[in-house]
Amino acid sequence: MTSLQEWHLWMSAQLAAVTDQPAQESRWLMAHSLGLRPVELLVNAHESLGHAEKDRLQNLLDERLRGVPLAYCLGEWSFYGLDLEVNAAVLIPRPDSELLIHLALAEADAGNAQRILDLGTGSGALALALAVAQPQARVFAVERSPEALAVARRNGERLGAKVEWLEGDWFAPLDPALRFDRIVSNPPYLASADPHLPELQHEPLAALVAGPSGLECLESIIQGAAARLHPGGQILLEHGWEQGTAVGSLLLEQGFQQVQTHVDIAGRERVTTARSPDHA
Incomplete structure (x- = not known):
């Protein structure tokens, strides 16, 4: 796997084991890890990822698959229209x-x-x-x-x-x-x-x-x-x-x-x- 699209599809398949929104969570995790907006994942779907980017994605995916809540993986969550930092x-x-x-x-x-x-x-x-x-x-x-x-x-x-x-x-x-x-x-x-x-x-x-x-x-x-x-x-x-x-x-x-x-x-x-x- 090298492109954003390939990673998104593969991560979605993995995340299906822990969430009923695997494609959405995959986009959120990728956007967070790579510092991109979700729309940029689509626009740049065929761009290749470097080794450091792949490692960050894999580490974040591993956390989520261990059952760490999505909010903690992302480091923030929305409440009453406010984006708040959250951690353990x-x-x-x-x-x-x-x-x-x-x-x-x-x-x-x-x-x-x-x-x-x-x-x-x-x-x-x-x-x-x-x-x-x-x-x-x-x-x-x-x-x-x-x-x-x-x-x-x-x-x-x-x-x-x-x-x-x-x-x-x-x-x-x-x-x-x-x-x-x-x-x-x-x-x-x-x-x-x-x-x-x-x-x-x-x-x-x-x-x-x-x-x-x-x-x-x-x-x-x-x-x-x-x-x-x-x-x-x-x-x-x-x-x-x-x-x-x-x-x-x-x-x-x-x-x-x-x-x-x-x-x-x-x-x-x-x-x-x-x-x-x-x-x-």
């Missing part, structure tokens, strides 16, 4: 999480410089999507993993979005006087014995698993949130598709009002929202 230190942003953004923006006051907090920001996806959509807002993002926070900071610099990044556990690194109009979070919510964990082996375990029940992180956030929200402030939490009732109960126990669970693009319960008491 952060979760790959999922389309399901865009529901959090839709809900957070649905009641946003364009003329009001709101204060927003993203807990467990990972790659910075939620914080950056909100900061870009609401440039007048003051957005804070907390992450306990220094490696993940470094990725988030680079994404912020790349997008030119203003976010105040803080390293620590949930509310701990925040100024005690700070109060927020909105708190969003996609925290770890899998149980330690969740049967889906083997499928997620390449993603950071600490960003996936909350503990024996899967509710531990959600409970910690909910217990501290009311004291951090302005009266009537909103909390939006992503959770597992079977956790909506439990999360709603935890919110009600802490005095939250207007508790509502929303379904994702697959029709599964995915995000629960609530408001702090008017006189918190």
